[in-house]
Amino acid sequence: MKKRALISVSDKNGVAAFAKELHELGFEIVSTGGTKKAIAEAGVPVIGVSDVTGFPEILEGRVKTLNPLIHGGLLAKFDDSSHQAQLEKHQINPIQVVCVNLYPFQQTIAKPDVTVEDAIENIDIGGPAMLRASAKNHAHVTVVVDPIDYETVITQLKENDIVDAVTKRKLAAKVFRHTAAYDAMIAEYMTELAEEEQSEKLTVTYELKQALRYGENPHQKASFYRKPLGSVFSIANATQLHGKELSYNNINDADAALQIVKEFDGPAAVAVKHMNPCGVGIGTDIYDAFSKAFAADPVSIFGGIIALNREVNAQTATKLHEIFLEIIIAPSFSAEALEILQGKKNLRLLTIPFEGNKKTEKRLTSIEGGLLAQDYDTYGLEEANITVATTREPTEEEWQSLKLGWKVVKHVKSNAIVVNNSDQTLGIGAGQMNRVGSAKIAIEQAGKAVEGATMASDAFFPMNDTVEAAAKAGITAIIQPGGSIKDQESIEKANEYGLAMVFTGVRHFKH
Numbered sequence: 001m002k003k004r005a006l007i008s009v010s011d012k013n014g015v016a017a018f019a020k021e022l023h024e025l026g027f028e029i030v031s032t033g034g035t036k037k038a039i040a041e042a043g044v045p046v047i048g049v050s051d052v053t054g055f056p057e058i059l060e061g062r063v064k065t066l067n068p069l070i071h072g073g074l075l076a077k078f079d080d081s082s083h084q085a086q087l088e089k090h091q092i093n094p095i096q097v098v099c100v101n102l103y104p105f106q107q108t109i110a111k112p113d114v115t116v117e118d119a120i121e122n123i124d125i126g127g128p129a130m131l132r133a134s135a136k137n138h139a140h141v142t143v144v145v146d147p148i149d150y151e152t153v154i155t156q157l158k159e160n161d162i163v164d165a166v167t168k169r170k171l172a173a174k175v176f177r178h179t180a181a182y183d184a185m186i187a188e189y190m191t192e193l194a195e196e197e198q199s200e201k202l203t204v205t206y207e208l209k210q211a212l213r214y215g216e217n218p219h220q221k222a223s224f225y226r227k228p229l230g231s232v233f234s235i236a237n238a239t240q241l242h243g244k245e246l247s248y249n250n251i252n253d254a255d256a257a258l259q260i261v262k263e264f265d266g267p268a269a270v271a272v273k274h275m276n277p278c279g280v281g282i283g284t285d286i287y288d289a290f291s292k293a294f295a296a297d298p299v300s301i302f303g304g305i306i307a308l309n310r311e312v313n314a315q316t317a318t319k320l321h322e323i324f325l326e327i328i329i330a331p332s333f334s335a336e337a338l339e340i341l342q343g344k345k346n347l348r349l350l351t352i353p354f355e356g357n358k359k360t361e362k363r364l365t366s367i368e369g370g371l372l373a374q375d376y377d378t379y380g381l382e383e384a385n386i387t388v389a390t391t392r393e394p395t396e397e398e399w400q401s402l403k404l405g406w407k408v409v410k411h412v413k414s415n416a417i418v419v420n421n422s423d424q425t426l427g428i429g430a431g432q433m434n435r436v437g438s439a440k441i442a443i444e445q446a447g448k449a450v451e452g453a454t455m456a457s458d459a460f461f462p463m464n465d466t467v468e469a470a471a472k473a474g475i476t477a478i479i480q481p482g483g484s485i486k487d488q489e490s491i492e493k494a495n496e497y498g499l500a501m502v503f504t505g506v507r508h509f510k511h
């Protein structure tokens with residue numbers, strides 16, 4: 001009996017050539033409608049699945065290969081006499097090679113004008129059934145889901161007449177990853193469609209974007225995966241114009257920088273070190289903004305990651321060029337700016353689209369043995385929640401400054417304190433185990449500029465010691481969530497020093 005190959009693919013790239021090789025190796029080719037046509041057009045003999053099953057493709061292709069005359073051939077063990085006898089009894093031919101790829105569900109739902117009907121029709125049923133059957137029976141069947149593997153299969157068949165067991169197992173594992181990812185994508189789409197907020201299972205899928213040289217430290221192995229159809233405003237969607245490959249730490253820091261710069265509509269520049277901002281500046285143009293971000297902390301910016309929300313021009317590039325930086329991310333670079341910055345061999349220059357940066361994804365954080373899923377902290381200041389707790393109201397300039405501080409403090413690791421003026425940060429205290437410790441760091445870093453500056457705190461003051469430290473340093477206004485049982489003590493302390501203190505009613509922990 002002739003060996004049989006079953007080919008049914010949506011992505012028809014290379015399939016005719018693959019079929020031709022199989023034919024020349026003595027295989028009888030069996031195919032579904034469109035695939036059969038593509039193969040026949042290339043002059044390769046091919047028989048239709050309907051000729052095998054004696055049943056037409058029905059329901060506009062919803063049922064074509066779902067038939068025991070096909071699945072019996074995929075699932076029978078070739079070395080099992082009972083299975084062989086059953087195949088003979090029912091006149092089923094065994095299938096040695098299966099080549100299937102699926103309806104383009106992902107590409108379909110990526111279309112902006114996709115209808116639910118269109119999405120549903122692109123859920124492949126028969127394909128995954130054939131893939132899973134063949135992969136289950138991989139001891140006997142060679143199954144190819146990825147056109148990249150056509151060559152390996154043909155080479156091995158030509159050299160040894162068989163595909164070796166290790167390759168067959170790898171191909172089968174690839175199939176199960178493929179069908180699992182395919183179903184995860186459908187599950188995500190359907191869950192959204194059904195407006196289910198919290199599901200009993202989380203089935204997300206990611207694809208390898210980059211094999212990383214190492215993780216947080218050189219002894220840790222690491223990879224970078226991207227979410228298919230994920231947010232476009234993402235480091236996973238960046239185009240690298242220049243410089244060394246991104247590292248694990250670069251990616252985390254770049255993500256942190258993007259989350260901060262996203263807070264601003266006007267020209268803004270953000271410098272990040274170890275996922276905390278070390279300088280944030282806003283200005284009349286991007287040069288002005290970057291100059292302020294740089295001046296905010298000209299020491300910590302060394303080796304930092306910079307995100308800017310306007311095109312980098314020559315003037316800004318010249319200033320950026322003076323500093324040792326790891327990465328610069330912007331919507332674009334002018335040709336002149338690019339030329340200036342490309343002078344630095346290792347400096348990574350990235351662009352990402354700043355448009356369409358709406359995020360509906362969940363932030364996933366892994367813990368050993370589990371995963372935490374939460375919304376991104378996209379909450380801004382809501383007028384309705386804001387109260388001025390002190391006798392003195394902030395001045396107009398203080399308000400501007402408090403709003404800037406509040407935008408930044410959200411992105412600083414808790415306990416977080418930001419000291420700033422109306423267009424730049426001056427001191428940032430991050431990740432201390434007590435709030436007054438962060439305040440002292442921020443105040444010290446601000447130096448003389450603390451005089452007349454404002455302070456933002458990501459969470460309420462459990463005691464009045466931070467207010468006291470701020471007032472003594474020369475801070476004139478504070479923004480914080482409020483809500484401590486000792487709020488009154490902090491208010492009294494602020495009143496005593498003539499400070500204005502605003503409660504936001506919302507906290508911004510970040511761990």
Ligand SMILES: NC(=O)c1ncn([C@@H]2O[C@H](COP(=O)(O)O)[C@@H](O)[C@H]2O)c1NC=O
Nearest residue numbers: 010032033034035062064065066125126127
């Ligand atoms: N329903 C079935 O029996 C069935 N059998 C194979 N398919 C899919 O049909 C596609 C190929 O179709 P065609 O050869 O007609 O272009 C493949 O992506 C394959 O996964 C099916 N379609 C979807 O469910």
